[in-house]
Amino acid sequence: MEAGKNLSSSRPIKVLLAKPAIDGHDRGIFVLARALRDAGMDVIYAGLLPTPEQVVDIAISEDVDVIGLSLLNGAHMTAFKKVVDLLKERGVEDIAVVGGGIIPDDDKPKLEAIGVTGNYGPGTPLSTIIEHIRKRGEEARKKKEM
Amino acid sequence: MDSFWKKKLEGFNTERKNEEYERWVASTLAPWNRQTGYRERKYQNSSEITIKEVYTKEDVQDLEKKLGMPGEYPFTRGIYPNMYRGKLWTMRMFSGFGTPEDTNRRLHYLIENGETGLSIAFDMPTLYGYDADNPRSEGEIGKCGVNVSTLRDMETIFKGIDLSKVSTSMTINAPAAILTAMYLAIAKKQGVPFDKVSGTVQADILKEYIAQKEWMYPPEAHIRIIRDMMVYCTKNVPKWNYISISGYHIREAGSSAVQELAFTLADGFYYVDLGIKAGLNVDDFAPRLSFFFNSSINFFEEIAKMRAARRIWATVMKEKYGAKNPRSMMLRFHTQTSGYTLTWQQPLNNIIRTTIEAMAAVLGGTQSLHTNSYDEAWALPSDGAVKVALRTQQIIAEESGIPDVIDPLGGSYYVEWLTDKMEEEAYRYFDRIESMGGILEAIKKGYIQKEIADTSYKRQKRLESGDEIMVGVNKYVEEGEEPINYLKIDKKAEEAQIARLREIKRTRDEAKVKKALEDLRRAMLDDNENLMPYYIRAVESYATVQEISDVGREIFGSWKEPVIV
DSSP: OOOOTOOSSSSSOEEEEEEEESOOOHHHHHHHHHHHHHHTTTTEEESSOOHHHHHHHHHHTTTOOOEEEEEEESSSHHHHHHHHHHHHTOOSSSSSEEESSSOOTTHHHHHTTTTTTEOOOOOOOOOOHHHHHHHHHHHHHHHHOO | OOOOOHHHHHHHHTOOOOOHHHHHIIIIIIIHHHHHHHOOOBBBOOOOOBBOOOOOOOGSSSHHHOOOOOOOOTTTSSSSSSSSHOEEEEOOOEESSHHHHHHHHHHHHHHTTTTSEEEEBBOHHHHHHTTTSSSSGGTTTOOOBBOOSSSSHHHHHHHTTTTTTOOEEEEOOOHHHHHHHHHHHHHHTTTTOOOOOEEEEEEOOEEEEEEEEOSSOOHHHHHHHHHHHOOEEEEEHHTOOOOEEHHHHHHHOOOOHHHHHHHHHHHHHHHHHHHHHOOOOHHHHHHGOEEEEOSSSOOHHHHHHHHHHHHHHHHHHHHOOOOOHHHHOOOOEEEEEOSTTTTTTSSHHHHHHHHHHHHHHHHHHHEEEOEEEEETSSSOHHHHHHHHHHHHHHHHTTTSSSGGGSTTTTTTTHHHHHHHHHHHHHHHHHHHHHHTTTTHHHHHHHHHHHHHHHHHHHHHHHHHHTTTTTTTTTTTSSSSSSOOOOOOTHHHHHHHHHHHHHHHHHHOOOOHHHHHHHHHHHHHTTTTTTHHHHHHHHHHHTHHHHHHHHHHHHHOOOOOOOOOO
């Protein structure tokens, strides 16, 4: 079965992709959007320069399973954390957060510790990212269905 | 009625029959392949142009006419008669990070190591016209370049550097007029007359909407500001390149070489139309237009692209725009090696990639060159990595013999055929863009952006399937790689910038700031006013980049891009 479709419910995994800072490098996120769609997922792109608040607003109103954050500008420690904090503030526990971009090795465990997983850099095979988002999406979906 | 582009397209015949080649394939190559085997794969370049095993005389047409001699129309072989025997290309290493003090130190370091032109990178808040103390800037100050919030920061960056002795390139687009105004304000303070000031701001807003996505206002507002810079500089700052028409970002965003070529030149023609519409004579401003290309990893494709670019520009400037001054027809360009081709895996391999790309730029006849550092897939480059990148250029320049002969690949059947082919494909795009109502309309419809996203996705799929190889990424992969030492920007840069900004806001003459901003506001409302003098007065009052940008945000509003994915 295609990645993204083997869920208990037939609804595909829903992913919000966003660059939650002042960063216009969108090549990677565009490629990923298409790849996730080709893998059967439902994909929303948050558009250019959304604030962390806007990202969380869209995620909640669209009831997504996963937020995929990408930054190449070095602001991940601040911006990814803001998204996580806002989700917590609003009591959201059934949306997973995954990250990617130019993320130095030293920062990866720190991001993992606040629940941002993946944190893939350039050169990562799409299949690895899709698989990870699918896994996190299914976990989130289970929490939703509980 | 046939358009200029359609007529041009009729002149190409790059797919015509080559009898000698076909004979050779049937009688020699095919039997050999059957006997010995061969590497079965799709031989094509980034532009999806299929490449044959070998090229012959029959693949090339009208060579003498299209080639010309160096320094002569159509400048295929290079814009200067003596090229690198006259003067080596300018080794221009892009730098800027942390605080203005950090960047000032890096500039002095590069000057001491033999760099011949300065090039400043700004951080994301500056590029979007936000100040250091804006909450949106948190975590971004000094990360991707140096932060500039007021004239004081620029004064610090250029401390101890005589503006009459250097040429400075500033990679700034949406707020380009503000940074130009700051540079001119420093020149005034140093007592350097404007006609001695030389340098470049990128200011190519069309490619921002296409690729880099750094704008503040809707396209029409930015285009008006560019027009004002063109007119002001043409009259007052004759050695200032107020625009650098850039393919680099288009390519990094995922385009092919042909798309980079076509979309960049289409942007260039738009600016030529803009200058003419503003009442300037084409020969009075076209010589100041310059270009910025990417040099990626497919060696001959890049060289062909640069040769084709020169020929197209010369031909169109002469035939379509009626330019008379040969300088209007000369396509001068800066090159940067490709960031996209660098890998974080096995980073030392990046030195080799950059070397190949830098060689292509030199063989393509570039006027200046930035070579990327091997650690840039990890972070901003460290001093040591920057030095290797600069030394790479020096080795090509002074050891390899490559620059000794002008256009040494001229006359190569393959390179000449590929140059023709790239040129033809570019004309095909010009024709399509014109039929859509011009480049601005094509951008507003999202057509250009979608073309690039399509190419980028196809490339990624080829990497995934192994049709295309990146060493260390999808072949010759090593597990458990050791991390390298890379540059870390500490949080102090952010704190220092915010403190400095607050200090300036506390001590500046508020009445002067208010008046300068109010004058700017009124000038913006009147399309016949040239904004440049108002920008200069505003920066001299120590109004901040954001305060000045906000005047425009209030009047022009912002812009939402069309849906690409």
